[in-house]
Amino acid sequence: MVIHTTRFGDLTLQEEQVINFANGVPGFKEATRYVTLDLQEYRPFLFMQSLDLPELTFILVDPYPYFSSYVNNERIAKEAGWNVEDKNRLLVRVIVTIHADGEMTVNLLAPVLINTKENKGEQVLLQGVQGLSTRHSIGQMQTSQKREVAP
Amino acid sequence: MLVLSRKVGESIMLGEDIEITIIEVKGEQIRIGIKAPQEVKVYRKEIYSAILSENKEASKAPLLDDLQSLASLMKKAEK
Numbered sequence: 001m002v003i004h005t006t007r008f009g010d011l012t013l014q015e016e017q018v019i020n021f022a023n024g025v026p027g028f029k030e031a032t033r034y035v036t037l038d039l040q041e042y043r044p045f046l047f048m049q050s051l052d053l054p055e056l057t058f059i060l061v062d063p064y065p066y067f068s069s070y071v072n073n074e075r076i077a078k079e080a081g082w083n084v085e086d087k088n089r090l091l092v093r094v095i096v097t098i099h100a101d102g103e104m105t106v107n108l109l110a111p112v113l114i115n116t117k118e119n120k121g122e123q124v125l126l127q128g129v130q131g132l133s134t135r136h137s138i139g140q141m142q143t144s145q146k147r148e149v150a151p
Numbered sequence: 152m153l154v155l156s157r158k159v160g161e162s163i164m165l166g167e168d169i170e171i172t173i174i175e176v177k178g179e180q181i182r183i184g185i186k187a188p189q190e191v192k193v194y195r196k197e198i199y200s201a202i203l204s205e206n207k208e209a210s211k212a213p214l215l216d217d218l219q220s221l222a223s224l225m226k227k228a229e230k
Contacts, residue, residue, distance in 0.1 A: 023192070026203040028210070042222045056210055059218065081189045097209040098221070107209065110202045123206075127198055134205040139225065 006055040008037065008047075018051065019114055025123040026110075031056055034121065036114070046093060048112065060093035061106060066138050071129055076113050080124040089117040097135065105135040 002010050019034050033051040044065070050056035063070045073090040084090065091114040094106040109132040114121040126132055155163060162172040169191060174182040185193050 022190075025206055026199055027206040042218055044225055045218065045222055058206075058209055095206065095209045097205060098218075099208075104221070107202070107205050109198070110205075123202070125192075125194055125198055125202055127195055134201050 003035075003051050004054050005049055005057070007057050008049065011035070011037075011049070013051075016119065019119050019121045021121045021123070023122070025112075026125075028053065028056060036060070045096065048093075048095075058112075059096040059098070060112060061096050061138070063092065063094045063106060063108065063111065066106070067108065067136070070108065071111070071126060071132075073113070075129075076111055076124050076126065079126055079128060080113055080122050082113075082115070082122075086117065089115055091116055095123075096138070102140055103137060104139045105137050107134045108132045108136050109134050 001015065002012050004010050013035055017035050019036065021032050021034060024030060024032050028050070031050040031052040034048050035051060037047040037049055039047070044061055046060040046062075048058040048060050073092045074084060074087050076092055077084045077087070077090055093112045093114070094108060095110070095112060097105050097107070099105065108126075110123050110125050112121060113124050157163065157173050159173050159176055162170050164170055168188050170186040172184040172186075174184045176182075187193060
């Protein structure tokens with residue numbers, strides 16, 4: 001199938017690449033199907049592109065290189081109420097926000113959990129874990145490299 | 152908004168499957184018990200609202216060129 005996206009143009013995808021978020025994510029309930037795009041030139045970032053809303057793209061990153069003691073995948077799956085057969089198929093990524101002043105923060109309070117075997121995903125709200133917020137800094141762009149953030 | 156009065160130990164049913172019970176009242180704090188099917192997500196509203204507004208903010212992802220320069224910065228930082 002071919003899907004249209006605002007940032008990447010038309011993408012040709014296989015049905016099995018589609019990750020289903022049964023309830024969407026908070027703020028975007030109507031977007032329930034996503035695909036992750038791992039492009040060499042944008043690593044360590046990963047894109048989570050909506051198939052339902054062409055303009056909706058989240059930037060994801062692996063939290064563990066930055067926060068080595070972050071909640072593990074099994075615990076997150078438990079918070080989500082998932083029955084886990086194979087924890088190796090559970091991928092944890094966090095959503096990156098790039099602020100107008102160049103600061104990059106990640107949302108550790110609500111990671112994205114993906115079951116790569118069943119192709120389902122959920123943004124899990126870790127209400128039971130202390131000390132997590134929606135904005136943990138992972139870096140700051142240099143002032144000279146500040147860029148306009150797209151509306 | 153529907154407003155009901157309940158005593159400690161009394162419950163409210165939302166549909167057939169969701170039961171909300173008043174467990175304890177202590178000054179300004181009320182402890183509430185919630186019985187709901189696994190697929191019904193229960194959130195503290197202020198947390199849900201924080202996630203919602205952060206998602207809105209995060210979805211204003213920058214243009215790809217900008218992100219590419221960011222990505223190269225991150226790679227440098229890792230080295």
